[in-house]
Amino acid sequence: SQELEQSPQSLIVQEGKNLTINCTSSKTLYGLYWYKQKYGEGLIFLMMLQKGGEEKSHEKITAKLDEKKQQSSLHITASQPSHAGIYLCGADISGGYQKVTFGIGTKLQVIP
C-alpha cells in the first residue's frame, strides 16, 4: 500500500549484526502493528504500538513509534538466522479500529 512505505524492501545481514526496518505512514496513525511472515506461511503478530514515543521489546526485537513523524522503526539486535523472514508493518489509518492497512514488507535474510 502506498499509504504505508517500508524501507528497505530487502535486507541481507550477517549473523550477529544489528538492523533497522522503517515504516512511514502518509496518514494519521491510530495504531501501528508489526508482523513477521516466514516464507510460505501466515503472519505472526509481533508488537502493537499505540502512543507516540511508545517503545516495546520482545526478545531481541524493539519497535518504536514516532507519532509526530508518523513513523515506526523495528530494530533487531544481534541478528540470528531465526530472524529471517518478511517483516510487515500494518496500521490502523481509518480510526475505526476495524481494519489494518499493510506495507509491502521487508524481506530479511540472515547469513550464518
Next chain:
Amino acid sequence: NAGVTQTPKFRVLKTGQSMTLLCAQDMNHEYMYWYRQDPGMGLRLIHYSVGEGTTAKGEVPDGYNVSRLKKQNFLLGLESAAPSQTSVYFCASSGTGGVTYTFGSGTRLTVV
C-alpha cells in the same frame, strides 16, 4: 486451540470456474478479514466483516463475494475465476477494541 483455519491450502482453477475459500476461527472473534498477497503489492484487503451477518468491501473487492452466516466462519467466493486472481489468500480475525489479528496459514490459488 486451532486459531484460524483456512481450507483448502492449495488450489488450481481454470479460468471461468468458481470456488469458495473457507475460513474458520474458534476464538469467538467479532471481526474477520480476507486479504490477498501479491509480490510487490503487499497485503490488500478484499472484504471484511464486523460481526455475524455483516460484510463490507475492502480495497480490492471486485470479482469476489463473501458471506458471514455464522460468527465463526467467513467464506470468500470467486464466481468466475480470472488469471488476475492468482494469489495467496489470507484470512484473519480479531476481537473488538483493537486489531491484533490472528492469521490463517493461507490458500495458494492459481488460475490458469
